[in-house]
Amino acid sequence: MFNLPTPHIGGPELFVLEFGDIVAYFSPYTALLFAFAVLFTVLVIVSRPERQVDIAFGGDAYYTKEVDPDLLRFQRFMAIACGLATLGAMVTGDVFNFTLFASMIGITNIGIVAAYRNRHVLNAAFQYGIVAMLATVPLFGGAAIILSSTGTLSMWELFGGAVAVPLIAKAFLVLGVMGEGMAPFYIAKAEITRAQGAPFILMVHVSSLLLFLRVMEIVISM
Amino acid sequence: MTPDRSIITRISATISRVENLTALYALLVVVVAVLGLVTLPFIAYHDDQLYPKMLNPASSLDPYDRGGVPFGTTPVKSQYPENSPYAGYVTTYLTPFSQWLADTTHHMGTTIVAHPGGIIDEILYNTRGFDTVVETSILFVAFAIASYLFRRDD
Numbered sequence: 001m002f003n004l005p006t007p008h009i010g011g012p013e014l015f016v017l018e019f020g021d022i023v024a025y026f027s028p029y030t031a032l033l034f035a036f037a038v039l040f041t042v043l044v045i046v047s048r049p050e051r052q053v054d055i056a057f058g059g060d061a062y063y064t065k066e067v068d069p070d071l072l073r074f075q076r077f078m079a080i081a082c083g084l085a086t087l088g089a090m091v092t093g094d095v096f097n098f099t100l101f102a103s104m105i106g107i108t109n110i111g112i113v114a115a116y117r118n119r120h121v122l123n124a125a126f127q128y129g130i131v132a133m134l135a136t137v138p139l140f141g142g143a144a145i146i147l148s149s150t151g152t153l154s155m156w157e158l159f160g161g162a163v164a165v166p167l168i169a170k171a172f173l174v175l176g177v178m179g180e181g182m183a184p185f186y187i188a189k190a191e192i193t194r195a196q197g198a199p200f201i202l203m204v205h206v207s208s209l210l211l212f213l214r215v216m217e218i219v220i221s222m
Numbered sequence: 223m224t225p226d227r228s229i230i231t232r233i234s235a236t237i238s239r240v241e242n243l244t245a246l247y248a249l250l251v252v253v254v255a256v257l258g259l260v261t262l263p264f265i266a267y268h269d270d271q272l273y274p275k276m277l278n279p280a281s282s283l284d285p286y287d288r289g290g291v292p293f294g295t296t297p298v299k300s301q302y303p304e305n306s307p308y309a310g311y312v313t314t315y316l317t318p319f320s321q322w323l324a325d326t327t328h329h330m331g332t333t334i335v336a337h338p339g340g341i342i343d344e345i346l347y348n349t350r351g352f353d354t355v356v357e358t359s360i361l362f363v364a365f366a367i368a369s370y371l372f373r374r375d376d
Contacts, residue, residue, distance in 0.1 A: 019352035021272075021301040074370050081363055088356065100356040107360060111367040124240050131247050138251060145258075151268035154301045166265045168258040175254050179247055186240055 022094040023156060029217060033090040033210050040206045041083030044076065047199040074115050079200040082108035086207040090214055093155045096143045098218065099176065103139060105207045106132040106180035112204055113183065124186040135179020142172030146222075158222050165222040177215040181208035272301055282324045300349040309348045 014031055017024040026034065049072055054063040082105055089101035110132060113125040147153050150163045158165060183204045227235075236242050298309040316324060324330040 018302065018305040020306045020349040022350060022352045023302065023305070070374075077366070078363075081359075085359075094350075094353075096350075097353055097356065100353060100360065104356060104360045104363065107363050107367070111363065111370075114367065114371065127240050127244050130244050134244075134248065134251065138254065145265065147271075147273070148267055149265050151271045152301060153272070157301070166261070168254070168261050168265070171254050172258065175251060178250075182243070182247065185243060 022097050024091040025093045026091055030091050037086040037090055037210055044079045044083060044203055071115050075112055075200040078108050078111040079203040082203045082207050086210050089211060095146055095153045099139045099143045102177055102180045102211060103136055109183040109204050128183055128186040131179050131182050135176045138172040139176025142169045142176055145169035170219045174215060174219055177211055181211045184208050282328045282330045306349045
């Protein structure tokens with residue numbers, strides 16, 4: 001019944017999952033991304049936070065950094081939510097559904113970063129929050145232009161050669177994903193990877209990377 | 223601030239500040255938006271819409287009036303009708319009070335979103351139900367973040 005009309009990327013369909021008009025599909029490409037996201041979500045669930053030690057130079061003194069259980073619990077929750085949103089974004093077969101998952105990834109990334117108390121981390125989280133909020137305009141704008149100019153949102157129809165998606169809609173979509181997936185820049189600048197609770201930060205990087213790979217597939221196939 | 227820095231050094235120094243990334247992204251958005259405005263006349267509206275929207279200003283349910291008879295058979299367009307076998311059975315649902323409000327006043331359309339038992343939209347809840355789930359999840363995550371940040375100082 002369903003025949004994924006994109007032989008040039010991702011290969012043949014392996015498995016489809018129907019949610020009404022939203023038909024998620026597993027091609028070798030998306031299945032690989034999905035497996036990657038599953039792996040990292042499982043790692044987040046089972047991993048424990050680093051117990052970090054600051055060593056004072058020139059002496060035997062060292063400071064152990066405290067891991068706040070509340071912060072740990074909240075960040076783990078946000079990281080798992082981010083992983084689930086990434087899972088959805090990897091396999092969804094609908095443009096609007098994809099934009100929704102992308103904005104959910106953005107907001108969970110804000111949650112992971114905003115849980116810290118350090119001033120410079122919160123500054124970075126604030127800046128990222130502005131970008132993520134701004135990015136929803138091109139993100140959903142791109143989906144809206146696709147719907148109005150082609151009359152459909154299903155990737156199964158859009159990936160076929162019959163419908164022409166305007167270039168500007170693709171540009172908006174990429175721009176929106178850029179804004180939502182910009183978190184690693186702020187993570188790197190604010191050196192959050194060296195703050196306590198480190199393993200959960202990795203989810204930010206993984207979700208952004210996978211989101212970019214997925215939007216590239218969508219934009220190239222459309 | 224040595225004057226003989228190369229252009230790459232200057233660009234790198236500018237975007238290495240977190241505060242500048244927002245401006246850079248905003249600039250990108252403006253450039254693409256201007257391009258979009260320029261190419262907008264060349265984008266044609268597709269007449270055969272999958273989710274058609276009719277506006278009937280005379281209806282008291284105005285922006286939300288999808289038409290159809292409750293518990294009748296209403297044709298609902300969907301991309302894959304075989305995935306939604308029950309589409310069209312219940313297009314809208316109004317509680318008796320809402321029905322009375324809609325019959326007597328012209329303001330039901332303005333209150334319908336905040337009204338319990340107001341409306342069940344077939345498109346949203348049947349053919350695109352997964353979207354509704356994700357939207358609610360986004361709201362839930364946002365509330366979780368807000369409540370954590372609010373209660374943190376206890």
